[in-house]
Amino acid sequence: xxxxxxYSKRPPGSNGGKNCTxxxxxxxxxxxxxxxxxxxxxxxxxxxxxxTAGRGQRRDGCGRDGGAVSAGSVLDQSLxxxxxxxxxxxxxxxxxxxxxxxxxxxxxxxxxxxFVLRARRSxxxxxxxxxxxxxxxPEIGDKNRxxxxxxxxxxxxxxNLTDFLVEMGFRMDHxxxxxxxxxxxxxxxxxxxKIFRILMPGNTESIExxxxxxxxxxxxxxPAGQDVVSDDxxxxxxxxxxxxxxxxxxxxxxx
Amino acid sequence: xxxAWAIGTQGQTGKLMYVMHNSEYPLSxxxxxxxxxxxxxxxxxxxxxxxxxxxxxxxxxxxxxxxxTRYQYCDFLVKLGTVTMGPSARGISVEVEYCPCVIANDxxxxxxxxxxxxxxxxTPGIPSVFGAKxxxxxxxxxxxxxxMELFNKIRKQQQVPVAGIR
Numbered sequence: 362x363x364x365x366x367x368y369s370k371r372p373p374g375s376n377g378g379k380n381c382t383x384x385x386x387x388x389x390x391x392x393x394x395x396x397x398x399x400x401x402x403x404x405x406x407x408x409x410x411x412x413t414a415g416r417g418q419r420r421d422g423c424g425r426d427g428g429a430v431s432a433g434s435v436l437d438q439s440l441x442x443x444x445x446x447x448x449x450x451x452x453x454x455x456x457x458x459x460x461x462x463x464x465x466x467x468x469x470x471x472x473x474x475x476f477v478l479r480a481r482r483s484x485x486x487x488x489x490x491x492x493x494x495x496x497x498x499p500e501i502g503d504k505n506r507x508x509x510x511x512x513x514x515x516x517x518x519x520x521n522l523t524d525f526l527v528e529m530g531f532r533m534d535h536x537x538x539x540x541x542x543x544x545x546x547x548x549x550x551x552x553x554x555k556i557f558r559i560l561m562p563g564n565t566e567s568i569e570x571x572x573x574x575x576x577x578x579x580x581x582x583x584p585a586g587q588d589v590v591s592d593d594x595x596x597x598x599x600x601x602x603x604x605x606x607x608x609x610x611x612x613x614x615x616x
Numbered sequence: 617x618x619x620a621w622a623i624g625t626q627g628q629t630g631k632l633m634y635v636m637h638n639s640e641y642p643l644s645x646x647x648x649x650x651x652x653x654x655x656x657x658x659x660x661x662x663x664x665x666x667x668x669x670x671x672x673x674x675x676x677x678x679x680x681x682x683x684x685t686r687y688q689y690c691d692f693l694v695k696l697g698t699v700t701m702g703p704s705a706r707g708i709s710v711e712v713e714y715c716p717c718v719i720a721n722d723x724x725x726x727x728x729x730x731x732x733x734x735x736x737x738x739t740p741g742i743p744s745v746f747g748a749k750x751x752x753x754x755x756x757x758x759x760x761x762x763x764m765e766l767f768n769k770i771r772k773q774q775q776v777p778v779a780g781i782r
Contacts, residue, residue, distance in 0.1 A: 470671045478664075493657070495664055514663050519656040519757075528652050529633065530671070 428496065428513035429581045431594060433607040434574040440553070443577070443604050444542060447551060450600055451544040459554075460485040460540045462565050464523065466531035478531060480522050484538070484565060490517040507595040509610045513582065538568050541575065549597060550580045577605050620697070620763050621681035623674065633672070635665060636760050646760040650768075654757040678702070680767045682709045691715050692730060699770055706770045710735070711759075720746045720754045 435443050448456070462484050467475040481492040497512030518525075523533075541554025555575050557568035579594055598607040622636040636646040637659075645661040648654035655661075665672070684697030695711040712731055717723040724742055731739045744765070745758045 468668075468671055472670055476668065476671060493664075495667060497667075514660060514667065516658045516661050516664060518658070518661075521653045521655060524653045525647065525649075525655040528631070528649050 426513055426515075426582050426584055427500070427510050429508040429510045429583070429591060429594060430578060430610065431508040431598060431607045432576060432578045432610050433605045434576050435553075435605045436574050439604060440575050443553065443575075443601075446601065446604055447542075447544045447553070450597070451546040451551065454545060457543045458485075458541065459483065459543060460538070462536065462538050464536040465534045466526050467534045468529070468531045476531075477534075478526065480526065482522075491520060491522040492516070493518050493522060507598070507609055508579070508581075508591050510591075515582070536562070537571070538565055546597065547593070548581055548583065549593065550582075551597075552576075552578045552580065554578075577601075577607065579607050619681060619683045620760075621679060622764060622767050623679050634764050635662070636763065638756070638760065638763075640759075641756055644756070646757060648757070648760060648764060650764070654761060656757055680706075680771065682763070682767075684709075699767070701771070706773070709763075709766060713759075718753045719751055720758075721751060 460483070461481050463479055463481045466478045466480060468478075469475045477496070479494045479496070481494065483489040493516045495514040500510045500512070527533075536559055538557040538559060539554045540557065541552060544551040544553075553575050556571045558571050559565060560567040560569060579598065581594060594607075601607060620636065620638045620640075622634045624632050624634050631649055631652070634646075634648050634650075636648065638644075638646070643659050645657050645659050646654060647657060647661060678701075680699065680701045682697035682699045684695060687694045687696070691714060693711075693713040693715060695709075695713075697709045697711070698705050699707040699709050712727055714723045714727055714730075717726075724746060728739060743762055745761050
């Protein structure tokens with residue numbers, strides 16, 4: 362059964378760079394993605410090359426950490442100027458693009474709210490492990506804090522992740538494809554990407570853009586308890602105005 | 617010195633999921649279902665299991681561990697361990713690995729000959745995972761499946777120490 366829930370959008374500003382926030386709701390997909398059961402592990406665990414694409418993946422893996430995130434968006438026509446600015450501001454590195462397929466799984470239990478896990482795989486880079494992510498509830502802290510902070514657990518896994526999650530009792534809630542660029546500045550990671558809706562469940566070839574914008578996310582993953590990062594994020598966000606306004610995501614507005 | 621240990625947890629479906637660790641792969645964690653898929657993940661998978669506490673409960677026969685010494689003899693790796701469940705010792709495990717070969721069926725005969733040289737009549741038969749594998753590459757997940765089968769066998773037995781060999 363397919364049901365696409367609502368989409369709400371604030372009208373864009375007069376110049377291309379003004380912030381227009383998209384609220385992405387879930388699209389229910391009846392079919393689960395199947396994957397061949399092939400276990401792959403090296404002597405050092407499922408690590409291989411550190412994956413720098415995708416959300417919040419750290420090079421050396423992390424346990425329970427706090428992920429701080431603030432986001433904004435730019436319309437397609439402003440993308441180039443934003444990328445140009447980011448290339449200047451961020452660490453000197455090879456421009457990195459990514460094409461990821463993400464599936465969101467839910468486990469319904471006696472508790473009112475289901476347990477959410479996000480499984481992500483790289484579609485363009487071969488040999489990369491799958492990435493499993495858990496995001497906790499946003500920390501209720503200082504209202505002046507400029508970013509949303511949540512507990513996060515990131516785990517690299519072998520290819521049979523989806524089969525395994527289904528075996529555990531999880532069911533896929535929705536999936537999408539994300540395509541974009543990654544930049545890094547110190548411990549901050551800036552991701553500019555476009556979300557694509559998958560037209561047929563499980564088939565990542567037929568996709569269409571969800572909007573005319575690119576989502577811009579500023580992510581920092583730090584060991585639990587460190588709050589210093591929020592200021593760095595705010596300073597960086599200042600430097601990106603007026604191209605894009607990065608703000609704290611209000612989780613209530615996503616419901 | 618090596619360790620391999622397993623904790624069983626039961627989900628809503630009633631299926632038992634084993635979370636295993638092996639000191640040979642210190643950065644990994646193996647999660648497997650009996651006759652089901654075996655997931656190889658980073659060591660912080662345990663943290664996720666803690667978060668999932670509300671959905672999975674620890675099965676009765678909690679943690680079982682094999683701990684002992686690791687010997688390297690030319691291309692062979694032999695690990696002798698004492699299998700303990702809580703405070704009590706339940707058996708002895710012997711793990712033999714022939715390092716250069718990754719196709720299981722190709723080196724089974726060699727392994728068997730090597731094991732016969734020091735185990736004599738206790739040499740086991742061909743493990744079930746080899747049967748399923750045919751000519752495909754052997755992986756650490758298969759080792760963990762074998763350990764899981766061994767641990768289950770030992771769990772089911774009485775308190776008398778028995779030698780379990782793989």
